[in-house]
Amino acid sequence: MRLEGKVAIISGGARGQGAAEAKMFVREGAKVxxxxxxxxxxxxxxxxxNEMGGDATYVNxxxxxxxxxxxxxxxxxxxxxxxxxxxxxxxxxxWTFGDDASVEDWDTVMDVNAKGVFLGTxxxxxxxxxxxxxxxxxxxxxxxxxxxxxxxxGYNASKGAVRILTKSTAIQYAKEGIRCNSVHPGPxxxxxxxxxxxxxxxxxxxxxxxxxxxxxxxxxxxxxxxxLASEESSYMTGSELVxxxxxxxx
Numbered sequence: 001m002r003l004e005g006k007v008a009i010i011s012g013g014a015r016g017q018g019a020a021e022a023k024m025f026v027r028e029g030a031k032v033x034x035x036x037x038x039x040x041x042x043x044x045x046x047x048x049x050n051e052m053g054g055d056a057t058y059v060n061x062x063x064x065x066x067x068x069x070x071x072x073x074x075x076x077x078x079x080x081x082x083x084x085x086x087x088x089x090x091x092x093x094x095w096t097f098g099d100d101a102s103v104e105d106w107d108t109v110m111d112v113n114a115k116g117v118f119l120g121t122x123x124x125x126x127x128x129x130x131x132x133x134x135x136x137x138x139x140x141x142x143x144x145x146x147x148x149x150x151x152x153x154g155y156n157a158s159k160g161a162v163r164i165l166t167k168s169t170a171i172q173y174a175k176e177g178i179r180c181n182s183v184h185p186g187p188x189x190x191x192x193x194x195x196x197x198x199x200x201x202x203x204x205x206x207x208x209x210x211x212x213x214x215x216x217x218x219x220x221x222x223x224x225x226x227x228l229a230s231e232e233s234s235y236m237t238g239s240e241l242v243x244x245x246x247x248x249x250x
Contacts, residue, residue: 001029012090016190020218026054035061063116113158133177170238186244211246
């Protein structure tokens with residue numbers, strides 16, 4: 001198994017892409033602590049994983065709060081002894097143009113998507129040092145690589161921040177055996193993106209603009225995250241894994 005003996009923390013794991021990552025990591029041998037603010041859904045995912053013979057623990061995790069991150073890391077260490085992997089997966093999005101975008105939405109999207117990655121990274125570094133290294137996988141987006149007409153500009157800005165924060169982290173901690181890479185999904189069919197794929201007109205437009213002609217499912221993104229979390233990517237750090245159906249190749 002590709003993550004045998006590893007301990008992972010995943011944020012935003014109660015549903016969608018984060019839940020897919022948690023389940024896939026457990027199937028590959030990892031013990032997983034995953035967090036979210038959606039407690040009912042998170043506890044249901046925990047039950048599903050443990051019923052299938054895996055070992056996962058759900059914690060309430062507000063990624064914008066430093067103490068909440070400390071609790072998640074402490075839980076991983078107390079229950080499983082160490083932290084080898086962090087997936088900064090939690091995110092939010094808003095669909096408004098720049099002149100209609102509220103300051104409150106800007107602050108929310110920057111706090112969750114950018115500050116949350118910073119705080120998660122800050123929280124796990126000391127434990128990864130103790131473990132002799134680790135892998136951090138930050139979920140950015142193609143929105144961190146190109147401008148878009150139909151999404152809050154703060155989303156683009158926040159995902160661009162994640163892209164560069166990834167490279168900074170990679171350079172700062174490479175000599176300690178801690179790798180950091182980013183994943184850049186294109187259109188994915190999850191609960192967070194439901195406003196787009198449930199709208200027939202918007203869905204058709206997205207599919208027409210995607211060379212592979214469809215949305216990804218969460219497992220297709222999780223497979224890339226798994227690769228970066230595992231030793232299969234041992235010579236990769238500061239890199240960008242684009243999983244977008246060809247959108248940014250145009």
